[in-house]
Amino acid sequence: xxxxxxxxxxxxxxxxxxxxxxxxxxxxxxxxxxxxxxxxxxxxxxxxxxxxxxxxxxxxxxxxxxxxxxxxxxxxxxxxxxxxxxxxxxxxxxxxxxxxxxxxxxxxxxxxxxxxxxxxxxxxxxxxxxxxxxxxxxxxxxxxxxxxxxxxxxxxxxxxxxxxxxxxxxxxxxxxxxxxxxxxxxxxxxxxxxxxxxxxxxxxxxxxxxxxxxxxxxxxxxxxxxxxxxxxxxxxxxxxxxxxxxxxxxxxxxxxxxxxx
Amino acid sequence: xxxxxxxxxxxxxxxxxxxxxxxxxxxxxxxxxxxxxxxxxxxxxxxxxxxxxxxxxxxxxxxxxxxxxxxxxxxxxxxxxxxxxxxxxxxxxxxxxxxxxxxxxxxxxxxxxxxxxxxxxxxxxxxxxxxxxxxxxxxxxxxxxxxxxxxxxxxxxxxxxxxxxxxxxxxxxxxxxxxxxxxxxxxxxxxxxxxxxxxxxxxxxxxxxxxxxxxxxxxxxxxxxxxxxxxxxxxxxxxxxxxxxxxxxxxxxxxxxxxxxxxxxxxxxxxxxxxxxxxxxxxxxxxxxxxxx
Numbered sequence: 001x002x003x004x005x006x007x008x009x010x011x012x013x014x015x016x017x018x019x020x021x022x023x024x025x026x027x028x029x030x031x032x033x034x035x036x037x038x039x040x041x042x043x044x045x046x047x048x049x050x051x052x053x054x055x056x057x058x059x060x061x062x063x064x065x066x067x068x069x070x071x072x073x074x075x076x077x078x079x080x081x082x083x084x085x086x087x088x089x090x091x092x093x094x095x096x097x098x099x100x101x102x103x104x105x106x107x108x109x110x111x112x113x114x115x116x117x118x119x120x121x122x123x124x125x126x127x128x129x130x131x132x133x134x135x136x137x138x139x140x141x142x143x144x145x146x147x148x149x150x151x152x153x154x155x156x157x158x159x160x161x162x163x164x165x166x167x168x169x170x171x172x173x174x175x176x177x178x179x180x181x182x183x184x185x186x187x188x189x190x191x192x193x194x195x196x197x198x199x200x201x202x203x204x205x206x207x208x209x210x211x212x213x214x215x216x217x218x219x220x221x222x223x224x225x226x227x228x229x230x231x232x233x234x235x236x237x238x239x240x241x242x243x244x245x246x247x248x249x250x251x252x253x254x255x256x257x258x259x260x261x
Numbered sequence: 262x263x264x265x266x267x268x269x270x271x272x273x274x275x276x277x278x279x280x281x282x283x284x285x286x287x288x289x290x291x292x293x294x295x296x297x298x299x300x301x302x303x304x305x306x307x308x309x310x311x312x313x314x315x316x317x318x319x320x321x322x323x324x325x326x327x328x329x330x331x332x333x334x335x336x337x338x339x340x341x342x343x344x345x346x347x348x349x350x351x352x353x354x355x356x357x358x359x360x361x362x363x364x365x366x367x368x369x370x371x372x373x374x375x376x377x378x379x380x381x382x383x384x385x386x387x388x389x390x391x392x393x394x395x396x397x398x399x400x401x402x403x404x405x406x407x408x409x410x411x412x413x414x415x416x417x418x419x420x421x422x423x424x425x426x427x428x429x430x431x432x433x434x435x436x437x438x439x440x441x442x443x444x445x446x447x448x449x450x451x452x453x454x455x456x457x458x459x460x461x462x463x464x465x466x467x468x469x470x471x472x473x474x475x476x477x478x479x480x481x482x483x484x485x486x487x488x489x490x491x492x493x494x495x496x497x498x499x500x501x502x503x504x505x506x507x508x509x510x511x512x513x514x515x516x517x518x519x520x521x522x523x524x525x526x527x528x529x530x531x532x533x534x535x536x537x538x539x540x541x542x543x544x545x546x547x548x549x550x551x552x553x554x
Contacts, residue, residue, distance in 0.1 A: 015552075072276065073378055075376060075377065075378050075551050076277065077275075083276060084273040084274060085276045086270060087270070087271045089276060098372050098375065098376030100298070100372060102302050102305050103302070107298065111295075111298065114290055114294050166271070
């Protein structure tokens with residue numbers, strides 16, 4: 001097997017500045033209060049993901065999933081420990097891509113593709129597919145700032161899946177978007193998974209994780225509490241309870257896939 | 262898995278690793294896109310759009326021309342005063358635009374910085390290139406004015422002009438790097454830019470001549486002569502204004518410091534040094550940008 005992602009004691013802390021202004025800082029210093037607060041959003045997490053594996057990342061809100069995904073994608077850098085990845089990474093982080101609101105959808109496609117590392121030629125080769133898949137009609141020429149949240153995540157998802165990547169990251173992509181689009185997304189992700197790409201999938205929806213992943217990593221308050229079988233991970237987090245257990249027929253209804261909203 | 266198969270795969274790397282400014286120049290296509298977008302969007306939602314790039318220096322020019330030239334009498338003491346001011350203004354404005362837009366560049370691109378992995382140096386560098394782009398039409402106006410007032414350039418014009426642009430490209434990028442990252446943590450730096458810009462304008466031999474400075478400022482003149490921006494300004498004036506005067510030889514002797522080209526090279530050297538320091542500073546604080554912005 002070949003490793004795709006190796007996280008070695010990854011810790012990412014956030015600095016919370018309690019006192020935002022000079023005046024408040026001076027007063028706090030004089031009173032001997034702390035002026036800086038740190039907390040670990042991801043705390044000493046280690047794992048290895050093999051190429052072609054599809055891993056679900058689960059945990060409650062604020063457990064560090066999105067931060068960990070940002071560390072894997074390279075948006076954030078761990079303070080301690082190290083993260084190593086192999087190949088091109090694409091995907092969506094925290095519902096919605098990095099769009100510039102004043103640019104049109106089309107311009108954003110070119111820009112995002114370039115950030116992922118595509119050349120102009122490579123982008124032109126897939127641009128029609130991206131537009132088709134996003135299916136947002138004439139809005140493609142409008143500034144992204146005028147898009148609804150559903151439309152911008154459709155476009156973001158469409159760009160991400162059409163980038164020829166080695167590692168695909170997906171963060172709560174099904175939280176927005178309507179039922180037909182969710183179904184299309186699931187099919188596309190299944191396709192990505194079957195093509196042998198590595199996938200890291202964040203979701204609260206137990207059913208979609210069960211369908212999509214062959215392993216889960218569970219986080220709680222930034223720490224890894226479980227790494228292994230999907231069903232066991234879901235049981236640990238008690239996600240199955242409110243969804244009537246392991247419903248594996250995957251009817252793809254909103255209650256399952258949209259449980260993370 | 263055999264060794265050869267592993268060898269053909271891309272290597273394991275830290276996903277956030279960049280080589281700073283070097284990665285910016287390696288990813289020229291992305292830089293080109295960012296520059297194009299920035300040209301189209303620097304004055305977004307304004308009716309006059311890119312014209313603001315010219316309105317700003319033009320209004321400054323008329324203020325100096327009238328108040329300094331006519332009321333304070335600079336037209337009498339400095340030959341061809343409008344060209345003296347305008348040639349300085351073009352190059353100094355290039356710097357102040359780079360500095361201002363560069364400082365705001367990362368915060369303005371918040372949505373990208375928070376979600377997409379790309380070297381954040383891209384934004385200040387793109388801001389500098391956009392400002393450089395706006396210099397071109399101003400240069401055209403300057404050339405027309407110079408030719409109308411009897412300009413006959415020498416080889417030194419070309420060398421000096423290019424040296425001046427090079428100094429300010431490096432210096433502008435360096436300061437834009439430092440201030441853009443500082444502005445993420447404290448927006449005060451954005452306000453500070455306005456004040457510093459004012460100092461820069463009055464710290465260059467634009468509305469006054471080098472001769473006046475040498476006569477009145479005493480040792481303080483080193484504050485001007487030792488400033489790479491002011492040296493670039495003088496190089497530019499040497500290239501354009503000096504050769505539009507009646508007797509360039511005398512102008513060169515009296516209105517410019519001796520060894521101007523040496524100073525230009527020193528200014529370029531110190532700007533490069535500043536750029537290295539700026540890169541160090543940037544890399545040190547870069548990791549906190551996505552969370553603090």
